[in-house]
Amino acid sequence: MLKEREITVPQVKLPAFQGPLDLLLTLIQQEKVDIYDIPIARIADQFVEAVRQLGSMDMEVTTEFLVLAAQLLYIKSRELLPKPPKMEQSEVGEEDLRQELVERLLAYRTFKQAAQLFERIETSSGRSYYREVDVEDLLSEVPPEDPLKGIVFDDLWQAFCRVIERAEKGEEIRHVKPDEISIERVLADVLRRVILHPKGMHFYQLIREGSRMEMVVSFLALLELLKSGKVRAEQPSLLGSIMLFPTAKAYEFTEEE
């Protein structure tokens, strides 16, 4: 690992460039030429050479470098060609390409300067430091608010009633087409209602007035539950109302997911 690194260490130390614009700007500054009057031919050659060096030094040469190199070479080639006597507007002139490049360089230079400014502020000793506030720690001794704030017992009762009401309505059952009523679904519906009436419910309460099919399936479901011992039936008096009770086994299948 160490050996490998030794091999790839470049002999010449070039500054790390933030990107192709950074490299171009550095070359222009080294040449001490006006950004508005770049000697394109020379700078283009230097740029291509620098990119080549970067590549051979195993530094990351991204496509952006190659694109800018191509652009510079293109502008250079256009400058070398004899100018036509009359400028045709149909093609983009090299002046426009140059202009665009100059504008990008100027914009980049401005932000680079701003970045250097930020760096100076950041590294100069002489700024305020702040506390890192740990809110959780601050509040660790504060008792949490009562999560039931504003809730009275009646609210809890109403919630329980909603559960019962929903079970009694059997929405799940009523919203499917009669021929889709499955015995499992009705079984759950009947069992749910019996469980919610631990002190017993009347048989006549259980069979809802619905389609003939629903009534038949509900009755079959009840027979099934009686057979498996999840529901117990009592008839206190002859011809009296049959009462249904959940047994200890009632919950047995509810854990199946």
Place this chain on the structure above:
Amino acid sequence: MLFREPETAALEALLFVAKSPLTCEQLGEILELAPAKIEELIYELRDRYLPNSCGLILLEINGGYKLGTKPELARYIEILYKQPVQVLSNAALEVLSIIAYKQPVTRGEVDFIRGVQSDRALTTLVDKGLVKEVGRKDGPGRPILYGTTEQFLLHFGLRSLADLPNLEIEELSSDEVASALE
């Protein structure tokens, strides 16, 4: 102590930003002063915070020092960070009511009674300390049994679960149920 003004200021700044308490030794090293001198400066700083118009306090924790706020100002800090109480959802109330009346009860049983999944509501109730695990049910998978907490009883002013108003559905006559359903 006039000659130690910059050091006192630096000491205060260090205690202000430090995440954990700083010892006299650590402070002495940074300020290039003997620990005994640091101790003197610390006492000076402590005195400076005494007046009623000052909100800070110098705390000594495990032989180190840090800045804090005076305990009597805690209520203002609570207001600053007060979290709006989240109202319990209808689903959470339903789950709570089922657990209150059917405890101990498993999640599967709650799901079954409600006819819908209740895991999120249940998690909320556990997080808020209204419901807790009270054991495991015998049987396949040994599912967790849930019950209500002390906090639940306290809120409703109940001494025990036996105090829960008897809400057996039997008390509703079948007529009432029928009319309620219309």
Place this chain on the structure above:
Amino acid sequence: MLFREPETAALEALLFVAKSPLTCEQLGEILELAPAKIEELIYELRDRYLPNSCGLILLEINGGYKLGTKPELARYIEILYKQPVQVLSNAALEVLSIIAYKQPVTRGEVDFIRGVQSDRALTTLVDKGLVKEVGRKDGPGRPILYGTTEQFLLHFGLRSLADLPNLEIEELSSDEVASALE
């Protein structure tokens, strides 16, 4: 101001524990005082920190107030932290300067100005809380717009974005940017 001693203390305690700068309105609400009164107390507190023996300073950021350490004491804190806190890479500084001056701005626009991909630097800045998403730009893909945070102001000791050093920014015409991004 003798009658406002507890409020001044509470004010100081609040500024001490606050995560972000507090405005007079926020402070007034907690302390049950008119914002104008709060401002008076703030000035009083600021004066209290003036002596050389005091290490704290009251800073105004974006119209809010925050406690910090006096700039001239930075070197002591840097000894404590072993280094100036958080030094950004050149790439990150470039991206940050573009966002600071051109916000709200998309990643594509930053990339174009730098002539190079900026995603890693941008992620660093977002992670450090110096830059954040501030919305979406209308147009194809609805790219994310970035802006600087309050943390940015604090980090560079700026009272507000208006305090940014004046740069003569050569404006790229929006057509150019648009065509370059295609």
